[in-house]
Amino acid sequence: MSSAPATSGLSNTAASRNIPSRRAPAGLRFFVYAAISLSIMWLDQRGGWLDTVRFTLQAVAYPLQMALASPAAAWDWTRENFEQRTMLQQENRALRERLREFELLAMRRADLERENFELRNLRSAAADVANRWLVARVIAVETNRLRQRYTVDRGTVHGISKGQTVIAGEGLVGQALRVGPWSTEVILLADPEHAVPVQIARTGQRTVALGTGRDSELSLPFLPLQSDIREGDLLVTSGLGKTLPAGYPVGSVSAVRRDGASPLAQVTATVTAKVDRDRVVAFLWFNPAHPAAPPTVQPITAPPAAAATPP
C-alpha cells in the first residue's frame, strides 16, 4: 500500500484525487514544522524572546475568551434578575448586619494602627500597606491537575503587571502570571507550580504552602513531625519571598497526618478564598513607602521545588 509521498510521483493518481497543486512530501513538511516548533519552544524557554508575540496573541484570544465566558455571565445575570424579592431582602439584611460589624471594627482599627506604629518607634503612622486596588471579573477558569488558572478581564491598559497580588473577599487568590493588553492569566494558590511562603497564625511557625492541582487544596510538605500544628489552624502570608506583605489569609489546615515512616508531617490545607465560587477578584498595589511592602515585584517563574527549602 503506497502512502502520500510515494503517490506524488504518479500524476494520474494525483489528478484523480482532486489535488489543486503538488506539494512537498509529507516527510519534509513534517520536518520543517517540527523544526519550527522546537525552535519557538527554545526561544520561549530562553529569556522570553517571544513575550511580545505572546502578548499579541493573548490580545487575539481575548474576544474568543469573552465569547466563551458569555453563557456563564448570561446565566448569572438571568438568575440575579429572577431572584425572589424575599431572597433579596434577606441578603440585604445580612449585608447590612455585616457592614455594621465592619464599621465597629474599623472604628478601633485606626486607633490600633496608630498605637502599633508608636510601639514600633516609628515617627508617624504610615498609610495602609495596600493603597490601591482594582476589581476584575473572572472570564475563564481552568482547573485541572496540571493548571489552576483564572483569566480575568484586566490587563496592561489597566496597569496590571506581572507578579501582582490577587485577592478575593476571603483571602489570597494568587498572582498575575501572564499579562495581556486586556486580560491577565492568574495563577491560583492550588496550581501545582505555585508556592507561597506562609506562617501558622497561632504559633508563628513559617513554612511553604505548595499547590496540589486539586481544587483549593494546598500541601505543607516541609513541617517536622513534632511541629505544633492542628486541624483548623489559619495560615497567613509570612512576608518572605519578596512578593507579598505579611498577614493575608491563605488557608486553613484541613488534615494533619503523622506516621513514623516519614520524618515530616503530612499536612494539607484548604484555600480560604472561595476560588470555585468567586466571579470577582481584586488586584492590589502596595504603598512602596510602607515598611511591610514587598521591595520589588519578582517574577514567579522559578519551579516550586527550587524555591522551597525545609525550614
Place this chain on the structure above:
Amino acid sequence: MITSTVRSRLVLTTLAAFVLQVLPLPFWLAAVRPPLAVIAVIFWSLIVPRVGGITLGFVTGLALDVYRGSVFGQHALALSLVVYIAVRQHLLVRNKPLFEQTVFAAALLFASEAVSWAIDGWTGHAAGGWIRWLPIFVGSLLWPLTAAWQASENRARR
C-alpha cells in the same frame, strides 16, 4: 470545487472542536473531557490527508498553546507528529475494520499526549499524575462514533 466545500467543513468542525476543548467546565467534567480538537485533526487527516495536511495540525496545536498558555510550540509539535503519522498511514487505516481504526486513533492520541507530557517534564512544568491520561481513554472510546460521519464523508467524495 469539492475540495473547497470539504475545506470549509474541515475548518468549521475543527474550530468547533477547538472551542469545545477549551470551553471552561467544572473540575470533574474537564478532567474527562476528550481532546476534541486532536480527534478532529486526526479524523480529517485520515479522510482528506491533502486538504488540511500537517499545516492543520501545526496551526491547531499553536492555537492550543496560545489558549492554554503552555510552552509555545508544545502542542504544535505534538499535533504535527500525529498528523504526519496519520497522513502517511491513511490509505492503510481507512481500509481497516472499525476496531483497528480505533486502536490506531488511540495510539495517535496517546502519542500526542506523550509528547506534551515529555515537554512539560523537560521544561520543568507540572507533568500530572494518571488523571492526565483520562481524556485519552475517553477520546479513544469516542472514536467509533465518528464512523458514521466518516462513511458520509467518503460517500460525498466518491
